[in-house]
Amino acid sequence: MTDADERQLYDHAFASYRDLFGSMDGPARALWFFTMDEAEILSFPVSAGQDHAEAGIRHGVKLAAMADALEALLGSQESAHEVNDLRRIAAQHGYRGKAEGTEPC
Known part of the structure; x- marks a missing residue:
């Protein structure tokens, strides 16, 4: 994935979840x-022939x-538990976030 x-x-995804929440x-x-x-x-689809790591x-x-x-809508204090859990799971799936020195998403 580039x-x-x-x-x-x-x-x-950000726009969709911001609208939903x-x-x-x-x-x-x-x-x-x-x-x-x-x-x-907790789950995600892996299509036939798709690399499992990339799907993760x-x-x-x-x-x-x-x-x-969620954090943009509610602020860091009100949503801290959910936000931290989501970010922890994202990291467990291999999402490394943006490189240092770049603007955060």
């Missing part, structure tokens, strides 16, 4: 995280965008 591919995926109040977001934990956070990194990019969208 840096451009990663950035495009991130930008799309922005339309929810706190209880609705909590319910979404509870019900979507397996489908959106793509999932990590999505999770990082999800964390950033």
Whole structure:
């Protein structure tokens, strides 16, 4: 996955999750995280012939965008637990984030 591919995926996911979370109040977001934990956070598809490691990194990019969208809407204090969990899982999938010295996503 190239840096451009990663950035495009991130930008799309960030906008989608920002719109999704922005339309929810706190209880609705909590319910979404509870019900979507397996489908959106803990699992990811690997297409036939796709490299498992690349699929994991793509999932990590999505999770990082999800964390950033949540933090952008709620602030770092209100969403710290969820944001930290999402970023930890993203790193476990091999998402390395942006290189030092570059603008954060």
